[in-house]
Amino acid sequence: MIFSKDSWREIFDTIKKNKLRTFLSGFTVAMGIFIFIILFGFGNGLQNSFAKYFTDDKVNTIRIYPSSTSLPHKGYAANRRIEFTNQDLVEIKEHFKSQVKDIVVRNTNFFQIKYKEKSNNYQVRAVSPGHEEAEMTIIMQGRYLNEGDITNRKKHAVIGRLVAQDLFNDKNPIGQYIFGSNHSWRVIGVFQDEGGDREERTLYVPYTAMQEIQKNNDKIEQMIVIYNPEMDYAESIILEKKLENFIKKKKFISPEDNRGVYISNTGEQLENSKNFEWLLQIVVSFIGIGTLIAGIIGISNIMVFVVKERTKEIGIRKAIGATPKSIIAMILHESIFITTISGYTGLIFAMITLKLIGNNLEEKYFISNPYIDTGDAIWATVILIFFGALAGYLPARKAAKIKPIIALRDK
Amino acid sequence: MINITNLHKSYQMGKNSLHVLKGIDLKINEGELVAIMGSSGSGKSTLLNIIGMLDNYESGSYDLDSIPIKDLDETKAAKYRNKFLGFVFQSFNLINYKTAIENVALPLYYQGIGSKERQKIAHEYLKKVGLAKWAEHLPSELSGGQKQRVAIARALASQPKVLLADEPTGALDSQTSEEVMSLIKKINNEGKTILVVTHEQEIANMCKRIITLKDGVIITDIQTQK
Numbered sequence A: 001m002i003f004s005k006d007s008w009r010e011i012f013d014t015i016k017k018n019k020l021r022t023f024l025s026g027f028t029v030a031m032g033i034f035i036f037i038i039l040f041g042f043g044n045g046l047q048n049s050f051a052k053y054f055t056d057d058k059v060n061t062i063r064i065y066p067s068s069t070s071l072p073h074k075g076y077a078a079n080r081r082i083e084f085t086n087q088d089l090v091e092i093k094e095h096f097k098s099q100v101k102d103i104v105v106r107n108t109n110f111f112q113i114k115y116k117e118k119s120n121n122y123q124v125r126a127v128s129p130g131h132e133e134a135e136m137t138i139i140m141q142g143r144y145l146n147e148g149d150i151t152n153r154k155k156h157a158v159i160g161r162l163v164a165q166d167l168f169n170d171k172n173p174i175g176q177y178i179f180g181s182n183h184s185w186r187v188i189g190v191f192q193d194e195g196g197d198r199e200e201r202t203l204y205v206p207y208t209a210m211q212e213i214q215k216n217n218d219k220i221e222q223m224i225v226i227y228n229p230e231m232d233y234a235e236s237i238i239l240e241k242k243l244e245n246f247i248k249k250k251k252f253i254s255p256e257d258n259r260g261v262y263i264s265n266t267g268e269q270l271e272n273s274k275n276f277e278w279l280l281q282i283v284v285s286f287i288g289i290g291t292l293i294a295g296i297i298g299i300s301n302i303m304v305f306v307v308k309e310r311t312k313e314i315g316i317r318k319a320i321g322a323t324p325k326s327i328i329a330m331i332l333h334e335s336i337f338i339t340t341i342s343g344y345t346g347l348i349f350a351m352i353t354l355k356l357i358g359n360n361l362e363e364k365y366f367i368s369n370p371y372i373d374t375g376d377a378i379w380a381t382v383i384l385i386f387f388g389a390l391a392g393y394l395p396a397r398k399a400a401k402i403k404p405i406i407a408l409r410d411k
Numbered sequence B: 001m002i003n004i005t006n007l008h009k010s011y012q013m014g015k016n017s018l019h020v021l022k023g024i025d026l027k028i029n030e031g032e033l034v035a036i037m038g039s040s041g042s043g044k045s046t047l048l049n050i051i052g053m054l055d056n057y058e059s060g061s062y063d064l065d066s067i068p069i070k071d072l073d074e075t076k077a078a079k080y081r082n083k084f085l086g087f088v089f090q091s092f093n094l095i096n097y098k099t100a101i102e103n104v105a106l107p108l109y110y111q112g113i114g115s116k117e118r119q120k121i122a123h124e125y126l127k128k129v130g131l132a133k134w135a136e137h138l139p140s141e142l143s144g145g146q147k148q149r150v151a152i153a154r155a156l157a158s159q160p161k162v163l164l165a166d167e168p169t170g171a172l173d174s175q176t177s178e179e180v181m182s183l184i185k186k187i188n189n190e191g192k193t194i195l196v197v198t199h200e201q202e203i204a205n206m207c208k209r210i211i212t213l214k215d216g217v218i219i220t221d222i223q224t225q226k
Helices: A005-017 A019-054 A086-095 A131-135 A147-151 A161-168 A207-213 A233-250 A266-309 A311-319 A324-357 A374-401 A404-408 B044-051 B074-084 B100-110 B115-128 B144-157 B174-189 B201-205
Strands: A061-066 A100-115 A118-127 A138-142 A156-160 A177-180 A183-192 A202-206 A222-227 A261-265 B002-013 B016-028 B033-037 B059-064 B085-088 B162-166 B193-197 B209-214 B217-223
Touching: A005 A019, A005 A324, A005 B100, A005 B115, A019 A266, A019 A324, A019 A374, A061 A233, A086 A100, A086 A233, A100 A131, A100 A161, A100 A207, A118 A161, A118 A207, A131 A222, A147 A207, A156 A161, A161 A183, A183 A202, A202 A207, A222 A233, A233 A261, A266 A311, A266 A324, A266 A374, A311 A324, A311 A374, A311 A404, A311 B074, A324 A374, A324 B074, B002 B044, B016 B044, B016 B217, B033 B044, B033 B174, B033 B201, B044 B059, B044 B162, B044 B193, B074 B085, B074 B100, B085 B144, B100 B115, B100 B144, B115 B144, B144 B162, B144 B174, B162 B174, B174 B193, B174 B201
Parallel strands: A118 A202, A156 A183, B033 B193, B033 B209, B085 B162, B162 B193
Antiparallel strands: A061 A222, A061 A261, A100 A118, A100 A177, A100 A222, A138 A183, A156 A202, A177 A183, B002 B016, B002 B059, B209 B217
16 A cells, blocks of 8 residues: 555645645755765865875875984084985985885975066975875876986976966976076976975975085985885884984984984874874764754654644544554655655755865865765665654654544644 | 444543443434434533544443444554444534545545546535535635535545434534535435434434433433424
8 A cells, every 4th residue: 555656646645735844844854964964075075185184295204304412422512403414315225225215305495486577486395206206296297306317416397286387377387497596497397296285386306406506515404214115103113213323323413312303204193193084083973973863853853743733634534444554654655755855855965065165165164075975975864764754653653543533622 | 223232431530530421222223314412511422432433432332233343443443434434523624735525535545446436436425415516626715514515425435334423513504504404314315324413403303313312321312203
């Protein structure tokens, strides 16, 4: 009987003739699903941004920065400024060659870059070729720096996507010469970076070329150690310690000195960001479940109201021969039908809304590419429909049990 | 058709028990048109509700068409009501979002009759009560008398053995009451057993038999000369 054409006709009839009631219950469900999906999508968007900004760079790297000592050691006074040289790099590379894939140089400068009449201030990183891997730079056009550029101190530059946009508009920048720090640089490549706008307003040049134009020095500001990817977190900590000891010894820094050299392991950052992501996940789930519960309570209220409103009708139907089962079936059938239709309507609208929002909230609200897994969204809708049906079933059963004489009692 | 012996019924009102029917003996044959009279509180509506299987009773017996009716579960009661009984209420009790013809067709839906057939039968009965033209109107667009005639058509549509009318004219003016009663008489003349509960003497006088209740017992049972 539940699936007969006649009971469908009966339901359509009831729905058509009770528009307000249908609208109210349908709206509650659609709204519940809509809000759930939007919030859940935003939560995912927040996670996306987090992943983008904090887990941008290659994870198996250790960064080494020199600084000033705080303790006197071996005849050297405190507050001595430590500096790395090309020679240090060679020696560290040699000493750790079995555990380390590459040690990358990064010397950061800021200066004005000019192309024809256009100019702007940019971060210029003087690096070695391994930096491409350490920073996970993605080449869009041309190529990255290579060993030849380093050895020959070529004045080559790889420019960020936004730098290219700023200076060249639609023009192909490859092979063009830009001017900065009193020298001309030939653009050999354009890159993009998941790290956001700041990363894409950067230029990469050979560190040797930069050393040459800076009075031919051999200073290195920062070394990025790319260790073997097979190494786990604990092993990378040991490597970090070894590096620290080696450098301290080499540079005559007291082993007790907390300063002189800074070492930061992205593995450690990864641990932290994993924890934060987990926390974010909990918050998102909490919001999602909360919205879903609110939706369920909303439908339950509507269903109780609907059944109460129909008490008299149920009495009449029973007096003229409706069995309790057919009453329950009628109410359930109707409520499941309405919740399904409106649930999926809400779902589709929410998905479209998320699509339309896209990356528009990224800059202000730190929400990038909000999305919900279609499977998750459908599950949430099914859960809401199920609880909507359950919420309809309980008062329906109660109403079906009432004696018609009570249901019919006037007003 | 209806055979009731020593029927008792009381209502629980908080701590007190209100004894409404105190031993009713009643036999109604097929084709009778019986008025049940009495002032309010005499137990007449309770009796009708028990006959209509809308309410239970404590002791005694009640047979409808030789079937004992006692302690039915709701499903069974619904089936019997659908098969044996047609109801007409004082307040019409039409489903307000359904048109006249849909209201009349509803008992047939619960009998499992197909929609085309339902439509045909419902139309037939609406014609019988003189409302064929009003088939597609909602109850709110009908007058009181028309509503009651729709209710009568609905009660008849399932071809019940007994038609039960609880103050069918209670909400109608005297002229409309007359019309409704002559419709009821016409149906009775076609052979239907009908029970009418009323507190109006004029309505009762239009029936073939008048039973008067007072304080839960039958005090008079008169055959009129019609």
